[in-house]
Amino acid sequence: MATSRRLLSVITLFMKMLIFSISGKISWCANAGEVEDDIIWGASEGDAIQQLTWNVTYGIRSPLGTYQKVLLINNQFPGPEIDTVTNTNLLINVYNSLNEPFLITWNGIWQRRTSWQDGVLGTNCPIPPGRNFTYFFQVKDQIGSYFYFPSTGFLKAAGGYGGLKIDNRIIIPLPYPVPNGDVFLLIGDWYNTNHTDLQARLDQGGRLGPPDGVVINGKGPFGEFLTVDQGKTYRLRICNVGISTSLNFRIASHKLTVVETEGSHTKQNSYENLDIHVGQCYSVLVTCNQPSADYYMVASTRFTTPVLNGIGVVHYSNSGTKVSGPLPPGPTVEIGYSLNQFRTITWNLTANAARPNPQGSFHYGMINVTETAVLEGASTAINGKQRYAVNSISYVNPDTPLKLADYFNIGGVFSMNFPRNPSGGSAFLGVFVLNTVYRGFLELVFQNDENIVQSWHIDGYTAFIVGANGGKWTSASRKEYNLLDAVARSTLQVYPQSWTAVLMELDNVGMWNLRSQIWERQYLGEQLYFKVPNPDGSFRNEADIPPNALRCGRAIGH
Ligand SMILES: *[C@@H]1O[C@H](CO)[C@@H](O)[C@H](O)[C@H]1NC(C)=O
Ligand SMILES: *[C@@H]1O[C@H](CO)[C@@H](O)[C@H](O)[C@H]1NC(C)=O
Ligand SMILES: *[C@@H]1O[C@H](CO)[C@@H](O)[C@H](O)[C@H]1NC(C)=O
Ligand SMILES: *[C@@H]1O[C@H](CO)[C@@H](O)[C@H](O)[C@H]1NC(C)=O
Numbered sequence: 001m002a003t004s005r006r007l008l009s010v011i012t013l014f015m016k017m018l019i020f021s022i023s024g025k026i027s028w029c030a031n032a033g034e035v036e037d038d039i040i041w042g043a044s045e046g047d048a049i050q051q052l053t054w055n056v057t058y059g060i061r062s063p064l065g066t067y068q069k070v071l072l073i074n075n076q077f078p079g080p081e082i083d084t085v086t087n088t089n090l091l092i093n094v095y096n097s098l099n100e101p102f103l104i105t106w107n108g109i110w111q112r113r114t115s116w117q118d119g120v121l122g123t124n125c126p127i128p129p130g131r132n133f134t135y136f137f138q139v140k141d142q143i144g145s146y147f148y149f150p151s152t153g154f155l156k157a158a159g160g161y162g163g164l165k166i167d168n169r170i171i172i173p174l175p176y177p178v179p180n181g182d183v184f185l186l187i188g189d190w191y192n193t194n195h196t197d198l199q200a201r202l203d204q205g206g207r208l209g210p211p212d213g214v215v216i217n218g219k220g221p222f223g224e225f226l227t228v229d230q231g232k233t234y235r236l237r238i239c240n241v242g243i244s245t246s247l248n249f250r251i252a253s254h255k256l257t258v259v260e261t262e263g264s265h266t267k268q269n270s271y272e273n274l275d276i277h278v279g280q281c282y283s284v285l286v287t288c289n290q291p292s293a294d295y296y297m298v299a300s301t302r303f304t305t306p307v308l309n310g311i312g313v314v315h316y317s318n319s320g321t322k323v324s325g326p327l328p329p330g331p332t333v334e335i336g337y338s339l340n341q342f343r344t345i346t347w348n349l350t351a352n353a354a355r356p357n358p359q360g361s362f363h364y365g366m367i368n369v370t371e372t373a374v375l376e377g378a379s380t381a382i383n384g385k386q387r388y389a390v391n392s393i394s395y396v397n398p399d400t401p402l403k404l405a406d407y408f409n410i411g412g413v414f415s416m417n418f419p420r421n422p423s424g425g426s427a428f429l430g431v432f433v434l435n436t437v438y439r440g441f442l443e444l445v446f447q448n449d450e451n452i453v454q455s456w457h458i459d460g461y462t463a464f465i466v467g468a469n470g471g472k473w474t475s476a477s478r479k480e481y482n483l484l485d486a487v488a489r490s491t492l493q494v495y496p497q498s499w500t501a502v503l504m505e506l507d508n509v510g511m512w513n514l515r516s517q518i519w520e521r522q523y524l525g526e527q528l529y530f531k532v533p534n535p536d537g538s539f540r541n542e543a544d545i546p547p548n549a550l551r552c553g554r555a556i557g558h
C-alpha cells in the first residue's frame with residue numbers, strides 16, 4: 001500500500017515535470033511535496049528539479065578551418081554546459097531534429113538504480129528523427145566533473161558534447177578554498193571529415209586514420225582565450241572528449257594542482273603537465289601567480305607522430321603582451337612517464353566529500369573479491385573487415401535494447417555468460433552479457449597486448465583503479481595492488497603490452513555498458529554489457545521502466 005501511494009506521488013511528480021518542461025528553457029523549482037527517499041523512476045520527490053529542453057540539429061562550423069557539418073544543441077557547439085548540485089532531479093527533454101537516430105549518454109554519471117536513463121543502444125531505443133525523449137534522473141553524491149556526448153552512430157565525431165558539473169551543497173565543504181573561477185575545457189582530437197564519411201570508412205572495413213588536429217571547447221588554434229586576474233586561483237575542469245587520441249595538457253609557467261577526477265577528490269599534487277586519456281576528466285587548480293602576460297595553454301597528442309597541438313591562451317587581465325615564442329614542451333611518445341604520473345593520482349583519504357560509494361567501499365582494500373573477469377581487447381578481422389573484440393567477441397547492436405529485452409523477457413536478443421577469460425580463439429560477432437552477483441565485489445582486469453593506449457569506460461559505476469603494469473596480468477600481480485588509496489573513477493587507460501586492474505562493488509542494479517572510449521573500436525565491436533541483477537525485483541534496488549520509455553525492435557507492442 002505504501003508502495004502504491006509512493007507510485008502515485010511519483011507519477012504526479014513526473015507529470016508535473018513534463019508539464020513544466022513544455023515551457024522550455026532552463027528553470028528551477030523546488031518541489032514542496034513530502035520528502036520521499038524512494039526512487040521509482042530514477043528521480044526523487046522532495047529534491048530540486050532542474051529542467052532543460054534541448055533541440056539537436058546539424059550546423060556548419062569550421063573548427064580547424066574546414067567548413068563541415070557538425071552537431072548543435074540549442075544552436076551551440078559544443079553543447080550547453082549542465083551546472084547542477086547533488087540530489088537534483090534532472091529532466092532533459094531532447095528533440096532529435098537530425099535525419100538519423102539519436103541518443104545522449106552521460107559519461108561518468110552513475111544513474112543510480114536506473115540504467116533506463118543511460119542513453120546507450122543497449123539500454124534505450126534511439127530517439128527517431130523528428131521525435132523527442134525526456135531523460136529523467138537524479139544526480140547523487142557525485143561531486144565532480146563529467147561530460148555528455150552522442151552515443152549513436154558516429155555522431156561523437158561531430159561534436160554534440162558538453163560539460164556536466166555536479167557541485168556540492170553548501171553544507172558539504174570542499175577540501176580546498178573556493179576558486180575564483182570555474183570553467184570547463186573540453187579538449188579533443190578533431191577530424192575535418194564529417195561523421196557520415198568517417199562512419200562510411202568503418203562500414204566499408206577501413207580504419208579511421210589519424211585526426212587532423214586538436215580543438216579546445218570546439219575551437220582551433222588561439223580560439224579559446226581565458227581571461228584571468230593576476231593572483232587569483234581558477235578551477236579548470238578538463239575532459240578529453242575526443243574519439244581516438246590521448247592528450248597532454250599544460251599551461252606555460254603555471255602548475256596544475258589536481259584536485260578531482262570523475263567524482264573523487266584526489267591528493268592535491270602539482271604537475272607541469274597532465275596526461276588525459278580519451279573520455280577522462282580532471283579538475284585542476286591553477287594559481288595565476290606569474291608576471292602579467294599572456295601564456296600558452298596547450299593540449300597536444302600523446303603517442304603519435306607527428307604531434308598535433310591544440311593551442312589556447314591564458315590572458316592576464318592586466319597584460320599588454322601577446323603570446324609568442326615556442327610552445328611549452330611536454331611529453332610526446334614516452335610511456336613510462338605517463339605510467340608514473342598515473343600512479344601518483346591517488347585518493348585524498350581525509351577529504352570528506354565526494355566519496356564514490358557511501359557504504360563500505362572506503363575500506364575497499366579489506367573487502368574480499370567475490371568474482372573476477374579478465375577482459376582482453378583485440379583488433380581483428382571478420383569476413384575480411386576490420387573489427388575489434390573483447391575476449392574474442394565482437395559486439396553488434398541488436399535491433400532491441402538488451403535492457404528492454406531483459407525486462408519484457410524477449411528471447412533471442414542476447415546470451416548470458418560472456419566469457420570471463422580470454423579464449424584465444426578466433427573472433428566472432430555476438431551479443432553476450434557478463435552476468436554478475438548483486439553486491440558482489442568484482443575484480444576486472446583489462447589486458448592490452450596491442451601497441452596502442454587503450455581507454456575503457458564503465459557505465460553506472462566508479463571503480464577503484466588498484467594496479468597497472470607492463471606484461472601479462474597473473475594472480476601474482478595482485479601483490480602490486482594499491483589497497484589503500486586508489487582513486488575511484490569510471491574511465492581508465494591501459495598502456496601498450498600492459499594491464500590495468502580495478503575493483504568495484506556491484507551495488508547498482510542494471511544493464512551497464514563497458515566500452516572502449518576509442519570510438520572506432522567501440523563502433524566496431526569493442527564493448528559489452530554487464531548485468532547486475534535485481535535480487536527481489538523491488539523498486540528499492542532498481543527503478544521501474546520509465547512511463548515514457550521508447551519502444552523499438554521486438555519491444556514494439558510491449
Ligand atoms: C529545432 O530547430 C530547428 C531548426 O532551427 C527548428 O526547425 C525546429 O522547429 C526546432 N525544434 C524544436 C522542438 O524547437
Ligand atoms: C516529448 O515532449 C513532450 C512535451 O514536453 C512530452 O510531453 C513527452 O513526454 C516527451 N516525450 C518523451 C518520450 O519523453
Ligand atoms: C559529409 O560529406 C559528404 C561529402 O564528403 C557529403 O556527401 C555528406 O552529405 C556529408 N554528410 C553530412 C551529414 O553532411
Ligand atoms: C586532503 O583533504 C584535506 C581536507 O579534507 C586537505 O586539508 C588536505 O590538504 C588534502 N591533502 C592532500 C594531500 O591533498
Ligand SMILES: *[C@@H]1O[C@H](CO)[C@@H](O)[C@H](O)[C@H]1NC(C)=O
Pocket residue numbers: 366367368
Ligand atoms: C575475507 O576472507 C577471509 C578468508 O576467507 C575471511 O577470514 C575474512 O573474514 C573475509 N573478510 C570479509 C570482510 O568478509
